[in-house]
Amino acid sequence: MNTQDNAMKTVLITGTSSGIGLATAVAAARAGMRVIATMRDTGKAEPLRRAAAEAGVADRVEVLRLDVVDPASVSSCVAEVVDRYGRLDAVVNNAGAGRVGTIEIGGIDEVRATLEVNFFGVVEVTRATLPHLRASRGRLxxxxxxxxxxxxxxxxxxxxxxxxxxxxxxxxAPVAATVGVNVTVIEPGAVASEFVASAVPDLPALVDAAGPYAPALQAYIDRTMKSFGTAQTADDAAAPIVEALTTEKPAFRMQTSDWARGFVGTKLTDLDGSAIQSLTDTWVR
Structure with a gap:
């Protein structure tokens, strides 16, 4: 689709204060869409506003508060968007948070908190927006x-x-398709963004607390830091998202790089799990 085709389409994107979310918001606006760029703390919106202005699309990017773990916040934001613009054509669930650790050391509360943001937050935004995506025969x-x-x-x-x-x-996906909504998942690999720093704010303390797992954790961290040294940019990772927003019939599953395609492909053809276990074993030794 060209920019003119997208001119009146409204897309809501979560987690746009940095990284992939920020890059996607700017790229979608450049593609001609009206972007509702949401974040938990709108006080962190200046990098997005600056990037939008530099790209010449500030007039197509609106920042609103949305906290994916707060149902009232989600409902309020979605209602405001629909009241203001009369429609919602697409949603990009991007908000999330990393968590590095292991269950014996970290405990169950960390697991619950990680699921709350990364899974239940996605479910809540999806639940709140699906009626409007049905009405527009839109994209999730x-x-x-x-x-x-x-x-x-x-x-x-x-x-x-x-x-x-x-x-x-x-x-x-097949259920949503019966009412005209296309569902796609985007699978990035390593992306150069603030995500890693937020996942592990204090690496030495994490290793010190790891007890018998400390050698394996240090090996994993060393390997991971090297991989993020050659990570793709957030702009590159955003490109397939914009493709999923604009192409006539996007695939259900899309990766953001050749490396990601190879990595995911290894798993999807690994019927007994041995290939992946052999690979990831090298990350902790």
Whole structure:
């Protein structure tokens, strides 16, 4: 679709204060869409506003508050968008938070908190917006991760949440299609953004607290830091999301890089799990 085709389409994107969400908001506006860029703390909106202004699309980006773990916040934001613009054509579930650790050390509360943001937040936004997407025969796009397909060491809670999102969306997709809503999941690999820093704000303290798992955790961290040294940019990761927003019939599952396609492909053809276990074992030794 060209920019003119998208001129009156309204897309709501969660988690736009940085990283993939910010890049997607600007790219969608450049594609001609009206972007409702949401975030939990609108005091962090200045980088997005600056990027939108530099791209010449500030007039097509509106910042609203939406906290995905607060149902009242979600309902209020969605109602405001529909009241103001009369429609909602697409939703990009992007908000999320990383969590590095292991169950024996971190405990169950960390698992619950990770699922609350990464899974239940997606479910809540989806529930609130589906009636409006039905009305517009729109798009529901969710940023998951290669970690939603491949379980990764010291990412038990995060991968559990992303696996849950993938299962939820894969199950929802044929149902939503019967009422005209297209469902897509986007699977990034390593992306250069603030996501890693938010997932592990204090690496030395994390390793110190890991007890018998400290050597494996240090090996994992060393390997991960190297992989993020060659990570794709947030702009590159946003490109497939905009493709899913604008192409006539996007695929259900889309990766954001050749590396991500290869990694996910290994899992999807690994019937007994041995290939992935052999691969990820090298990350902790």
């Amino acid at each position: 796009i969710t940023v998951t991760s290669v970690g939603g397909v491949v379980g990764q060491p010291f990412n038990e809670a995060y991968c559990a949440a992303k696996f849950a999102v993938e299962g939820f969306m894969e199950s929802l």
